[in-house]
Amino acid sequence: MGKDSSDGGVVSQTRRSDLPFGSEFSPSQIELAHVLELANQHGGDWRAFEAAVKQRYFSRNPTSDYNKGKLANNTKLGMIAYGLIDREARLTEFGQKLHGLRADADKLHSELGRHILLHLHGMTLAQCIQDIVAAGEEADLIKLREWLEERGVHFPRGGKHPSMMRLWLEKAGVFTDGWHVSDARVKELIGAASAEFDVLAALSREQRLYLKTLANMGDAGPYASNDVEKLATATYGVKFNEKNLPKQVLYPLEQAGYVKLERGTREQGRGAKPFLVSATEKLVKEVIGPLLEQLEKQTESDLRGLLRKPLAEILKELDATDTHVRGLALEALAFKLMRLLDMSYVATRLRGTATGGAEVDLVFESSRLVFSRWQVQCKNTASVALDDVAKEVGLTHMLKSNVIVVVGTGDIGPAARRYANKVMADSNLCIVLLDGRDVTSIERNPSAIVDVFNREAAHAMKLKALDL
Numbered sequence: 001m002g003k004d005s006s007d008g009g010v011v012s013q014t015r016r017s018d019l020p021f022g023s024e025f026s027p028s029q030i031e032l033a034h035v036l037e038l039a040n041q042h043g044g045d046w047r048a049f050e051a052a053v054k055q056r057y058f059s060r061n062p063t064s065d066y067n068k069g070k071l072a073n074n075t076k077l078g079m080i081a082y083g084l085i086d087r088e089a090r091l092t093e094f095g096q097k098l099h100g101l102r103a104d105a106d107k108l109h110s111e112l113g114r115h116i117l118l119h120l121h122g123m124t125l126a127q128c129i130q131d132i133v134a135a136g137e138e139a140d141l142i143k144l145r146e147w148l149e150e151r152g153v154h155f156p157r158g159g160k161h162p163s164m165m166r167l168w169l170e171k172a173g174v175f176t177d178g179w180h181v182s183d184a185r186v187k188e189l190i191g192a193a194s195a196e197f198d199v200l201a202a203l204s205r206e207q208r209l210y211l212k213t214l215a216n217m218g219d220a221g222p223y224a225s226n227d228v229e230k231l232a233t234a235t236y237g238v239k240f241n242e243k244n245l246p247k248q249v250l251y252p253l254e255q256a257g258y259v260k261l262e263r264g265t266r267e268q269g270r271g272a273k274p275f276l277v278s279a280t281e282k283l284v285k286e287v288i289g290p291l292l293e294q295l296e297k298q299t300e301s302d303l304r305g306l307l308r309k310p311l312a313e314i315l316k317e318l319d320a321t322d323t324h325v326r327g328l329a330l331e332a333l334a335f336k337l338m339r340l341l342d343m344s345y346v347a348t349r350l351r352g353t354a355t356g357g358a359e360v361d362l363v364f365e366s367s368r369l370v371f372s373r374w375q376v377q378c379k380n381t382a383s384v385a386l387d388d389v390a391k392e393v394g395l396t397h398m399l400k401s402n403v404i405v406v407v408g409t410g411d412i413g414p415a416a417r418r419y420a421n422k423v424m425a426d427s428n429l430c431i432v433l434l435d436g437r438d439v440t441s442i443e444r445n446p447s448a449i450v451d452v453f454n455r456e457a458a459h460a461m462k463l464k465a466l467d468l
Contacts, residue, residue: 019155020120022164024071025078027171030057032112033102035079036091040099043090050076083115113172114189116165121153123190124347125162126174126181135400139179209236210249211258214279215287216339217446219310222262222276225250227447234450235342236368250275258283306332311443318380318409326380330360334378337407337442338364340449343374363399374403384408386415389431393423405432409439425463432456
């Protein structure tokens with residue numbers, strides 16, 4: 001057993017809290033602008049800092065002088081856990097930024113709220129609470145601990161970490177009326193782009209969704225224009241006039257500077273090939289960049305670089321000798337595949353780094369036409385076994401998922417396929433199984449993901465045929 005500063009007390013050395021410790025560091029106990037100024041004055045001398053905090057906030061506390069000192073120490077530990085100061089009470093770079101905003105309370109609390117959402121699992125907390133409320137249940141610390149654990153976020157038994165975080169997010173306008181989450185305020189704080197970027201507002205729906213599909217494909221290309229069209233139709237349900245695609249979509253996008261077109265060569269007896277479409281620097285800057293930034297803000301810092309790499313490079317890193325690199329690559333693979341279908345990332349339940357790069361579990365959602373939640377498991381092993389699928393099925397009740405996607409870099413074992421078939425035949429779940437050959441085909445041509453998912457959908461439809 002040992003002392004964990006992120007928890008402010010004695011905890012197991014084998015499991016640290018993923019949420020920051022905040023006891024005696026909350027807006028109900030201290031004034032943020034003032035403690036930042038105290039750190040600015042006494043930075044480098046943590047004893048002087050604690051003494052100043054003790055005098056200002058705890059001198060009238062009806063307890064012993066020793067306990068008053070412990071309360072001041074907890075304030076310091078909370079500021080460390082939130083990334084405002086170091087162990088000598090010196091302001092961090094982020095702390096200095098907040099200190100510069102101390103004269104404007106709204107900007108100060110908004111900046112801290114943004115930091116909590118993006119870097120301290122605040123988004124996971126907000127999404128978890130929304131799920132609890134949507135399920136018709138009441139949010140409390142016991143239920144939060146259980147639901148957050150399912151999302152891979154831990155805080156200790158009896159800890160009030162979410163409550164302290166909620167108070168700061170309430171000051172930033174994220175929480176209203178207790179545990180109610182303001183979606184509009186969240187988007188305002190983290191800069192999350194809407195489904196269609198303002199820069200594309202002047203385009204037609206077909207042009208906009210074609211361009212967003214090209215952006216979701218990640219790499220600059222070139223891609224066959226009809227492959228992009230195929231993926232856009234499958235993802236967004238938009239219908240294109242095939243004969244007039246160049247006139248209605250491609251030429252306007254080229255004139256706007258978003259795509260570069262190359263004419264296909266004419267094949268004997270088959271007519272001209274489709275145009276080859278490439279993303280321009282303008283598209284990268286105005287659409288692809290914001291899309292990636294939006295995603296990166298929700299992910300761990302060590303994963304962000306991989307999200308900008310082509311799928312081919314990610315697949316190469318699955319064979320790396322470093323297990324940490326393999327684990328990150330496996331997580332990035334899941335993001336790449338789900339991004340092709342424009343799914344919204346919710347949480348990572350199990351990182352590949354925890355399993356030596358062999359397995360990763362993530363949750364994605366979509367609200368197109370109807371709401372759906374997708375559990376995605378990626379396995380970097382020779383074969384996917386029955387137990388791998390069974391574990392995901394067992395979690396669907398807790399996560400309230402509709403779809404399970406299992407991606408294997410090797411084969412899907414016959415027992416795993418039989419089990420998936422049985423589950424689909426007897427329940428409303430859909431289970432999508434992708435093997436290494438499928439991943440390779442998607443690497444070569446991203447629109448191949450449509451054929452793979454259509455194949456799995458047709459298979460599920462046969463299993464679920466109604467006998468009327």
